[in-house]
Amino acid sequence: MEAKIEVLEESLAEVRKTFRSGKTRSVSWRKNQLRALIQLINDNEDKVMKALYDDLGKHPVEAYRDEVGVVLKSINYALNNIDKWTAAKKSSLPLLFFPAKGEVLPEPFGVVVIFSSWNFPIAMALDPLIGAISAGNTVVIKPSEQASACSAFLAHYIPLHMDSKAIKVIEGGAEISELLLQQKWDKIFFTGSPRVGRIVMTAAARHLTPVTLELGGKCPTILDSLSDPRDIKVAVKRIVAGKWGPCSGQACIGVDYMLVEEKFAPVFIELAQGIIKRCFGEIPKETKRMARIVNKHHFERLRNLIEDPLVADSIVYGGSLDEENLFIEPTILLNPPLDAEIMTEEIFGPLLPIITLRNIQESVEFINSRPKPLAIYAFTKNEALKGKILSETSSGSVTFNDVMVQFLCDELPFGGVGQSGFGRYHGKYSFETFSHEKAVMHGSFFPEIGPRYPPWNDFKQKFIRLGYALDYFGLLLLLLGIKR
Known part of the structure; x- marks a missing residue:
């Protein structure tokens, strides 16, 4: 040492x-x-x-x-x-x-x-x-x-x-x-x-x-009930690629959990399963299209999240683990307990909890009940919902109808707020x-205004008060006794 x-x-x-x-x-x-x-x-x-x-x-x-x-x-x-x-x-x-x-x-x-x-x-x-x-x-x-x-x-x-x-x-x-x-x-x-x-x-x-x-933080994705089947397919594809594509979900701006209306959850799950298979293969660990978990410590951490007895029953897709190769297949969970660790700590892995709501407007209240996230993603065409997200939530960034692409844009600042960090780059x-x-001021030796110096008197006090209220030429005119 x-x-x-x-x-x-x-x-x-x-x-x-x-x-x-x-x-x-x-x-x-x-x-x-x-x-x-x-x-x-x-x-x-x-x-x-x-x-x-x-x-x-x-x-x-x-x-x-x-x-x-x-x-x-x-x-x-x-x-x-x-x-x-x-x-x-x-x-x-x-x-x-x-x-x-x-x-x-x-x-x-x-x-x-x-x-x-x-x-x-x-x-x-x-x-x-x-x-x-x-x-x-x-x-x-x-x-x-x-x-x-x-x-x-x-x-x-x-x-x-x-x-x-x-x-x-x-x-x-x-x-x-x-x-x-x-x-x-x-x-x-x-x-x-x-x-x-x-x-x-x-x-x-x-x-x-x-x-x-x-x-980091738990970055939520809001999925509104889109009416156009083409929009739905694009949204699900982007969520799947954003969740499981970059480093198998081991990304600070990755999708951590989803918020959808109860009636729309089955639609997402069905579409997501098909897209997962097309993107990563029927047996993802054999196609090598997904990164592995970085080490055994993180593998065990993720294993504990889904083997929690309160959570295991919520798995609706995936869930298999390969400890030898440090691989976890894409896993979807439906309504795990909100007080379970998978919903209180950043997941940082290929596990996607889906939380259902009666109305998608409730997503704002749900997000606000938790620490400020690094990013919020929302798939919607509802301008009122967009406005509500922007005006009533706080996060490092908000991206509508896509995920993670904001990180690639040099023209936009990247950074967190609150528990998700501070500063930007x-x-x-x-x-x-x-x-x-560094602030730099280049002064001049002229004009030299006497009232800025002691000894103080009533005139100088009046002059200084007016100085903060008037511009330079107003003061100059005052000195000359000229009214504007």
Whole structure:
């Protein structure tokens, strides 16, 4: 452990020294690092795919869609916009401050640490890195040890392609994470569970370090009783693909549970069964179109959810488990007890509870009775219901008539609220997350207004009061004794 501490301290000393040198503030340095990251991925895409398969059993198409493609898209977006992002923005000042000029200048925080998650181990490490580099920071990445192959890949290849004095990858388990949290950082970016998020925030408070927490939550999907059979089929297909496609449901923005009217539940279940078979095969574990559960601990956690005696009877489809291969088939449950763990904790796996309501309008009250989710999905053409969801619920995001696609949009911020996290990133929002916006005012030596200085008198008090009520020219006219 002493050797690890020594290596960690040396790494931190080097990234701090690099930041103080000022080299990372150069826009050309930032662009070069982003281009180097593109080259890293392009040169080693096959190795990325293998690492993702070794850790999670991800199919190459899924791996490209959810990880490699996401990162490449984000890098190119940053490269196309970084000159605009880094430029000082003029601020329009009130006439009271004339002839002063104002601007807002983005500057890097300094030395930042990124704790990434195991479910999307490449994207969740590199996507925040893009924002941190674009903003001009030096960075330490702590990959999740639960995705060991991807962690080893990042630790080996990032120093070969990128500035190793400014960007470090530090591997290890919980003890290394704890050591990192004891250090003084200029910014902490964490992706993971609310439980660990509390630990991160507690550690950050010691040094008053700003934190972005990308956590999870139970993301609900509202399925209205659509009248058009084509709309129903599209909705069910998107829900099935969104629930079981990305990492077998091991996704923070994945569908956690569904809310439907009682009369519509049988329609969904019947359609979903057929679509599951078409997407993932009659025997999904043999088609290898689904990722596996990341490790035995999480497999046992999910097993306990559905083997709960109060829950087992609610399974209407699936439910088989393969412990040896860490595989759980797509499983649908109908009205499990609301106080069961499957309905109180984030599932993070291929289990889909369906909760039936007498009227779909009740879905808003149901969602509001629980912690604020990272995302709400709603399939409906009812504009009144849409308005009710937007105005009466709180969540990191709302997506109508689709699932999870909001994560891919660089033009929209991604982040949580309340227990699902705080802070935001993606596109320009990533740049802003890793930047401090410094207010700059350029003053002038003229005019010099006497009433701003002591000694005080009644005239100066009147002048100051009017100053807050009038604009600059109003004060000037007042001084000259001219009425408007």
